[in-house]
Amino acid sequence: MRPASQVMQLNRLGSFHQSRLSFMRTLVRRMVQENWQINSTVFDLDTEGYGTAVYEVKAKYGTYSYVLFSHYLDPENRNDRVIADQWDLTMALCEGSVDAEQLEFLRNNVPKQEAGRVDSRVFVLSRGNRSGRTFDYVVDELAQGRQPDVDVIAEVGYLYRTTAAYGSGKLGMADWEKVRTKHRDFARPFAAEMFTCFMLRHFSLQHADYIAAQRAPKTAVKLDDDIKRYFGIGNSTGLGMAPFLINHPLLINQWIEQRETALARAIMAGADGLDTAILDRFATAAARVIQHLGEISTGDTQQNVSNGLVREELQELEQWLRAEGINIIASRYSWAELVQYAECNWHIETQEVINSMLIELYPELVDELEEMMAVEEDQHLVPQMSLGDLKALIEDKYDWALAIDFSRAESQGSFWYRSEEKMEPRLGQTCVDMGMEKQMPLAIGRMVRECYDEICMYMAEFPQQDVAHFILQQPNFSGAICRIQTMARSQYGDIRENLVHSDVLPIHLLRCKLSFFGVSKFDPRSRLWVRNTMFQGAPLISDFGKPFFDDWQFPIKPVLSSTSDPSVG
Amino acid sequence: MVIWSQMHGLNGLQQLQDALPSLYNCLCLHAKLISNDNNYTLLDGQSSSILLCGSQTVRLACALARQHGSGQVKLDNCHNRRFIVQRLVSAAQSDSALVAYWVEGDGAFKISIESGAKQPMYSEYASTSLSADQSLMIFVGSDLASVEEKFSTVIKLGPVVETISSDAMINSYSNMLEQGIEIDDNLWNELDNLVARVLVESTESSRAGAGD
Numbered sequence: 206m207r208p209a210s211q212v213m214q215l216n217r218l219g220s221f222h223q224s225r226l227s228f229m230r231t232l233v234r235r236m237v238q239e240n241w242q243i244n245s246t247v248f249d250l251d252t253e254g255y256g257t258a259v260y261e262v263k264a265k266y267g268t269y270s271y272v273l274f275s276h277y278l279d280p281e282n283r284n285d286r287v288i289a290d291q292w293d294l295t296m297a298l299c300e301g302s303v304d305a306e307q308l309e310f311l312r313n314n315v316p317k318q319e320a321g322r323v324d325s326r327v328f329v330l331s332r333g334n335r336s337g338r339t340f341d342y343v344v345d346e347l348a349q350g351r352q353p354d355v356d357v358i359a360e361v362g363y364l365y366r367t368t369a370a371y372g373s374g375k376l377g378m379a380d381w382e383k384v385r386t387k388h389r390d391f392a393r394p395f396a397a398e399m400f401t402c403f404m405l406r407h408f409s410l411q412h413a414d415y416i417a418a419q420r421a422p423k424t425a426v427k428l429d430d431d432i433k434r435y436f437g438i439g440n441s442t443g444l445g446m447a448p449f450l451i452n453h454p455l456l457i458n459q460w461i462e463q464r465e466t467a468l469a470r471a472i473m474a475g476a477d478g479l480d481t482a483i484l485d486r487f488a489t490a491a492a493r494v495i496q497h498l499g500e501i502s503t504g505d506t507q508q509n510v511s512n513g514l515v516r517e518e519l520q521e522l523e524q525w526l527r528a529e530g531i532n533i534i535a536s537r538y539s540w541a542e543l544v545q546y547a548e549c550n551w552h553i554e555t556q557e558v559i560n561s562m563l564i565e566l567y568p569e570l571v572d573e574l575e576e577m578m579a580v581e582e583d584q585h586l587v588p589q590m591s592l593g594d595l596k597a598l599i600e601d602k603y604d605w606a607l608a609i610d611f612s613r614a615e616s617q618g619s620f621w622y623r624s625e626e627k628m629e630p631r632l633g634q635t636c637v638d639m640g641m642e643k644q645m646p647l648a649i650g651r652m653v654r655e656c657y658d659e660i661c662m663y664m665a666e667f668p669q670q671d672v673a674h675f676i677l678q679q680p681n682f683s684g685a686i687c688r689i690q691t692m693a694r695s696q697y698g699d700i701r702e703n704l705v706h707s708d709v710l711p712i713h714l715l716r717c718k719l720s721f722f723g724v725s726k727f728d729p730r731s732r733l734w735v736r737n738t739m740f741q742g743a744p745l746i747s748d749f750g751k752p753f754f755d756d757w758q759f760p761i762k763p764v765l766s767s768t769s770d771p772s773v774g
Numbered sequence: 775m776v777i778w779s780q781m782h783g784l785n786g787l788q789q790l791q792d793a794l795p796s797l798y799n800c801l802c803l804h805a806k807l808i809s810n811d812n813n814y815t816l817l818d819g820q821s822s823s824i825l826l827c828g829s830q831t832v833r834l835a836c837a838l839a840r841q842h843g844s845g846q847v848k849l850d851n852c853h854n855r856r857f858i859v860q861r862l863v864s865a866a867q868s869d870s871a872l873v874a875y876w877v878e879g880d881g882a883f884k885i886s887i888e889s890g891a892k893q894p895m896y897s898e899y900a901s902t903s904l905s906a907d908q909s910l911m912i913f914v915g916s917d918l919a920s921v922e923e924k925f926s927t928v929i930k931l932g933p934v935v936e937t938i939s940s941d942a943m944i945n946s947y948s949n950m951l952e953q954g955i956e957i958d959d960n961l962w963n964e965l966d967n968l969v970a971r972v973l974v975e976s977t978e979s980s981r982a983g984a985g986d
Contacts, residue, residue: 286984325954383951444984585868588833589840624984626976631983633974638983640974673837677817677830680804733984 206465215702219713220554222561227723228395231575239265240750254416264390270303271404285368285441287629292332298401325379328397331370347417350424360502362738364409366439370398406438431763437741443734444630447714451647454698459580461697470570471563475540488526490562491519497759503728518555584691588673599657602693605701606650618707620644648705656685778860783946791961793854813842819852832861836870839914849910871918873925876910888918893940900932
């Protein structure tokens with residue numbers, strides 16, 4: 206497997222793409238293969254589409270309810286930030302069936318989101334806002350009996366976007382431990398949150414059909430299924446996701462270790478050479494990614510440049526595969542050689558796209574790893590460890606942190622804090638913004654450096670002493686030492702970057718986590734937040750139980766069948 | 775520590791509510807080393823809360839046990855000692871068996887946990903002597919039988935008043951996990967106020983720090 210010194214660089218983590226192990230992919234595989242039955246038991250909307258919808262979900266191990274409230278929202282108040290307090294849609298995923306009393310309770314609390322309180326029957330609380338660019342357009346087209354233009358949809362990719370999905374005990378919801386132990390259908394990290402977004406996508410498609418039919422009952426058509434599949438659900442992600450990556454190092458280690466294991470298995474599978482079939486599949490995958498990247502619309506110059514560069518390099522790869530296939534096979538060329546070539550010659554994002562494509566080739570070697578994405582997150586301090594051993598451990602495992610010169614002003618040019626405004630995480634500039642004394646402890650590199658310096662000073666006086674006596678003297682370092690000792694036993698948990706440098710790019714943190722969720726079409730809106738698309742290209746609920754090829758990664762525009770009558774829904 | 779106590783039926787939230795007035799004014803001092811003699815160490819809690827100095831105390835006892843086969847730490851002058859249970863359970867996961875003991879009013883409390891166990895045995899005894907020194911004693915070894923033996927040479931227990939078994943704690947945990955924890959509005963508001971201490975005032979320029 207690749208070393209942490211390579212994998213855990215922030216810019217590489219920020220170049221990750223979804224893979225077969227991403228949570229949306231594994232959820233969709235599970236739903237389709239187990240043929241989850243999902244039906245609306247309440248669809249009580251007015252002619253404008255406002256009201257209540259409840260879906261009953263019969264999964265393999267249990268029954269759940271997805272409850273959604275649709276509200277009028279003045280476009281002036283539509284805001285994707287954490288600080289918003291009104292949304293077009295609010296929703297909750299609950300265990301079991303929901304009776305009238307519980308529905309009323311949810312109606313009184315779910316629309317308030319963070320300002321409300323739910324109970325432990327609820328797994329996930331979420332909300333969504335309409336896309337100003339597509340929703341009205343699609344409804345208008347359907348109402349007039351036409352299918353929407355795929356090129357217009359490609360510009361955005363969704364009808365609604367979600368701005369948060371809370372779970373794991375927040376706001377009175379069920380603790381993760383309850384979800385993990387009681388509800389096997391959602392006993393993987395973020396499975397319930399991803400399902401909530403999947404259901405939002407399903408509702409958004411029904412919603413557009415419904416409003417169009419209400420508006421023009423005589424002329425309206427329903428969305429074509431191929432176009433439906435091409436709709437995902439939008440997502441806006443800001444700094445709220447960043448502290449999670451720092452505060453859950455064992456979980457992050459687990460995710461990355463499984464991904465690296467998958468990559469290593471794929472590379473090993475091609476160690477003795479490649480055959481025509483696998484090369485064809487790989488070339489086809491390259492062509493698909495080239496098209497996918499070409500269809501991304503983003504106003505971010507850097508992302509556009511990156512997408513263009515990746516496309517050029519993948520075109521080079523595809524042409525080479527097509528032209529040299531026979532020679533590639535004859536020379537017993539291996540994936541390891543391709544990976545090495547990419548590392549030496551191509552953009553980092555191209556390297557990671559290729560890695561995702563390689564993982565995709567070997568489901569039989571990779572898919573079992575999806576059961577390994579959860580982990581116990583307990584960190585344990587070893588009090589009897591000698592300080593000499595701890596010092597050596599830091600020098601060995603945290604050499605990257607000791608290499609940072611924190612005496613330079615730019616090395617401490619930023620700080621992370623929570624605002625009193627809905628506790629929103631923000632990034633401040635040192636000596637410019639207020640609140641540095643209340644900063645969140647996310648600067649792991651600096652924390653290690655400070656701890657190391659204190660240990661060296663203490664050891665000058667007490668060279669034989671142990672950790673327990675050191676933390677009696679310096680109790681504020683017990684958390685740092687606990688993390689250092691714990692993470693020294695794993696490979697990938699700590700991000701090897703100074704996260705308080707003036708030029709830190711938090712967007713890489715967001716992209717890393719989003720890649721494990723399985724999103725696509727990254728559209729950075731600044732270095733602090735990013736829009737993206739979830740479940741675009743994924744099967745519809747009506748596809749569950751049918752033959753399934755699990756090939757919806759890197760979604761591309763659908764080619765509509767010439768025989769399909771667009772007026773038939 | 776608080777949530778662990780609440781989840782396992784030890785009234786953590788009520789204890790927290792009772793402790794909050796003193797915690798508000800607490801100087802956030804940690805335990806101070808008074809004496810260190812092979813496998814016995816005396817610490818001064820400096821009138822602080824076990825929420826602050828409990829970890830140090832238990833870890834020190836565990837380190838002593840690793841070095842000498844058994845360890846004993848006495849922490850004087852500390853408050854909220856009932857919260858120590860979670861720290862004992864955590865230490866037990868690292869191959870240590872532990873006993874904690876303290877006197878509170880006319881009751882004496884003893885917590886025992888075997889190495890590797892997830893739940894301890896919690897017992898209250900009639901106190902055989904009044905104690906006003908707010909002390910907590912921690913005994914650590916590699917197995918509970920030897921730790922209990924050592925404990926019995928130091929402490930003479932009175933009649934048992936109440937015990938909470940491991941099974942009772944598991945049942946409480948399961949129920950709390952299923953039903954969730956109800957938090958009193960007053961306590962919630964007080965906790966909100968505490969959290970506000972680490973929040974930063976929002977200004978127009980600070981909003982830029984979230985991407986505006």
